[in-house]
Every structure is written in C-alpha cells, then in structure tokens.
Amino acid sequence: MAAAGVLNQAHFICPACITPRALFGPPEAFRTGAPVLGELPLVLGMSAGCDRGVPFAPLSNAEAGAGDAQEWRDMMRAAAEQVVFARETDGDEPVPRGLVGSSQREGMRLSALIDGFSPHLRRPSVIMKSILQALGVDKDCKIAVVQYRRDVFGVGREEELHWSIVLQTESKVNSKSRFPCFQVFDRTFNDERGKQWELHDRDVSLAKTRKCLGGVYIGVVKESQIALLREVVHSNPPTDRSAEWNCRDWVMEVIELFILKGWVGASIHSQSVLLPSLRRASLATETLFSESSSALPVIVDLA
Numbered sequence: 001m002a003a004a005g006v007l008n009q010a011h012f013i014c015p016a017c018i019t020p021r022a023l024f025g026p027p028e029a030f031r032t033g034a035p036v037l038g039e040l041p042l043v044l045g046m047s048a049g050c051d052r053g054v055p056f057a058p059l060s061n062a063e064a065g066a067g068d069a070q071e072w073r074d075m076m077r078a079a080a081e082q083v084v085f086a087r088e089t090d091g092d093e094p095v096p097r098g099l100v101g102s103s104q105r106e107g108m109r110l111s112a113l114i115d116g117f118s119p120h121l122r123r124p125s126v127i128m129k130s131i132l133q134a135l136g137v138d139k140d141c142k143i144a145v146v147q148y149r150r151d152v153f154g155v156g157r158e159e160e161l162h163w164s165i166v167l168q169t170e171s172k173v174n175s176k177s178r179f180p181c182f183q184v185f186d187r188t189f190n191d192e193r194g195k196q197w198e199l200h201d202r203d204v205s206l207a208k209t210r211k212c213l214g215g216v217y218i219g220v221v222k223e224s225q226i227a228l229l230r231e232v233v234h235s236n237p238p239t240d241r242s243a244e245w246n247c248r249d250w251v252m253e254v255i256e257l258f259i260l261k262g263w264v265g266a267s268i269h270s271q272s273v274l275l276p277s278l279r280r281a282s283l284a285t286e287t288l289f290s291e292s293s294s295a296l297p298v299i300v301d302l303a
Contacts, residue, residue, distance in 0.1 A: 006079050010039035013071070037079035041071055138224045142168040143263060144299050145251060146181070146206065146215035147278055155213065155286050158278040159271065163251045165233070166206070166215065167226065173296060178203040180226070184238040184250045197238035197250075201230065206297050210289060214281030214297040216274055218255065219264035232257050268302070277303045 011020040023042060146166045153160040164183035181204040188195045206212050221229050236257060238250050248271055258264040267273065281300045288295035 004035040004037050006037050007039045009042045012042040038075040040075055138222050140220045141223055141226065142217050143219040143221055143258065144168060144215045144217050145255075145274055145278070146297070146299070147213050147282065148209075149211040149213060155282045156279070158213075158275055158282060159248070161213065161278075161282075163248045165251055165254060166204070167221070167229070168217075168299075169223070169226070173206075175207040175294065175296065176205070177207075178205050180230070182233045182254070184247050186246075195240070197240070199234065199238055201233065212285070212297045214278075214285035215299045216277040216281055216302050217299060218268055218274070218302060219258060221258075221261075221263045225263075229258075229261075229263070232261065274302070277301070 009023055011022045013019070014021055020041070144166045146164050147158060148162040148164070150160065150162045162183070164181055166182075167180040169179055170177055180201070182199070182201055184197050184199050186195055186197050233254055236250070236253055238247075241249065252271060255264055255268055259266050259268070277300050280303065281298050284298040284300070285295075288298065
C-alpha cells in the first residue's frame with residue numbers, strides 16, 4: 001500500500017490581493033518523499049463548522065462564509081480522486097491498485113461525498129457511515145453478553161450473575177482495552193423514590209476487576225452503526241416489569257431489539273440459550289485467573 005499525505009492549513013488567501021500566503025514556510029519544507037495529494041488552505045468557515053458540529057465539506061460557499069471555501073473543496077475532491085484512482089505499475093501494464101479503492105464506482109461515490117451532501121444527510125453519524133462504507137473500511141464489531149460475580153453467586157450460578165452487553169470494537173484485546181458497555185443497576189432509596197433502575201453507558205476495561213467472569217459473543221454490528229446501536233439500547237430504559245425483573249431480563253429485552261436490526265440471530269430467544277456458553281466462559285476464566293494475575297476474562301463463541 002502506498003503512503004501519501006495532504007498538507008493542512010498550508011496557506012491562506014489574502015482577502016486584499018487574493019494571493020496565497022504560506023503560514024508555516026514553503027510547502028517544500030514539509031515534503032518527506034511521500035506524494036503530496038493536495039495543499040489545503042486555511043478557511044475561516046472550517047472553525048465555525050467545527051464549533052457547530054457540522055462537517056465543512058457539505059457546506060455551500062455561502063454557508064461556509066468564506067470565499068476560499070471552493071478552493072478547499074476542489075483540493076479535497078482532487079485528493080480523494082487521486083486516492084481512489086491511484087495506479088501502480090506492474091511490469092508494462094497499469095494495475096488498478098488504489099490506496100483505498102480502485103473502481104470508478106468507488107471514485108464517483110467518494111467524490112460525491114466530498115462534493116456535498118443533501119441537507120437530510122448532514123447528521124455526523126450518517127455522514128461518517130457513508131464515508132466508511134465508501135472507503136470500504138466499515139469493520140465488524142462483536143457484540144457480547146458479559147457476566148460479573150454478584151453477592152454470593154459465582155461460577156456455576158451464571159443464571160444469577162450480573163449481565164451486561166459489551167461491544168468489542170477491537171479485534172485484539174489486551175489489559176488496556178476499553179469497550180462500550182451497557183448495563184443496568186438497581187438502587188434503593190430510603191424515601192418515596194424507593195427502588196429505581198439506572199442505565200449505565202460507558203467504556204469499561206474487562207481486566208479492571210476479577211469480578212468479570214467472561215462472556216459469550218452473540219452478534220456483530222458494523223462500526224458505522226454503533227451510534228444507532230446506542231440509540232436502540234437507550235430506547236429500552238430499565239423499569240420494574242415485575243417483582244422478579246432484573247438485569248438479565250433487561251439484557252434479553254435489548255437482544256430482542258438487536259434481532260430486529262439483524263445484529264443478533266433469532267435463535268437467542270431466551271436466557272437458557274446463553275447459559276451453557278456463559279458457564280463455559282466462567283469456568284475457563286476462573287482457571288486462567290488461578291494461573292496468572294494478568295489473565296483476561298474469556299469470551300467464547302455461542303455453542
């Protein structure tokens with residue numbers, strides 16, 4: 001794979017004389033031998049767009065509030081086209097081997113993304129999804145049910161453990177890895193509030209506590225759909241459905257929503273489907289914990 005770069009804030013356009021002025025010296029000083037695909041000007045509208053959470057590329061010149069916005073957009077489009085239509089020579093025949101793609105269709109899609117989005121597509125999550133798909137880098141993220149010791153319950157009592165949903169966003173897991181984790185807890189207040197449930201949505205390290213007894217993979221979601229997955233999770237706030245309702249019931253309710261989205265297979269219709277795999281994971285995790293202080297919890301495939 002070839003390496004290339006884009007010089008950001010390479011110059012600004014003087015409003016008085018319309019002359020490019022280098023901000024950090026001549027561009028040649030920053031060339032390292034790798035191809036330079038473009039030199040982006042400093043555009044005031046870029047900062048304003050970032051403050052509003054609006055990507056700059058989709059904005060019109062008027063919306064961007066800068067006369068040199070079109071130069072920025074043209075430079076980005078040209079850089080994108082060089083990436084997509086890059087060619088490497090193999091013998092005497094040109095081989096379509098781009099940095100991120102090679103087909104004309106990919107080039108047209110990426111150029112359209114750089115050129116602008118229709119107003120209803122300007123949500124950052126939608127734009128990021130489109131860009132990831134166009135670049136072909138929309139990776140899979142595994143969904144897992146992860147279990148924790150609870151009170152006196154441990155290995156062999158998986159049906160009584162604390163369950164959570166974890167999104168494994170990296171293929172390689174180590175002691176420093178942190179993943180999105182969704183779980184619910186109940187709190188009891190000594191006033192009119194009584195017992196209340198809370199939904200926690202935060203990144204966690206599975207290696208942080210020995211209470212984690214591993215888990216089981218239940219499905220896959222694309223990286224571009226993580227924001228949507230989070231919306232689905234929050235659409236199911238925890239409340240007592242019955243006197244016996246608990247965190248495991250909430251996990252199963254969320255799994256039902258994931259099934260509707262196609263992220264989880266329809267075969268996971270009850271807790272009993274997960275229990276054999278969860279027991280296998282807890283046994284393997286306990287064994288590793290007894291052998292090494294640096295061992296990580298084991299997450300197994302669904303049996």
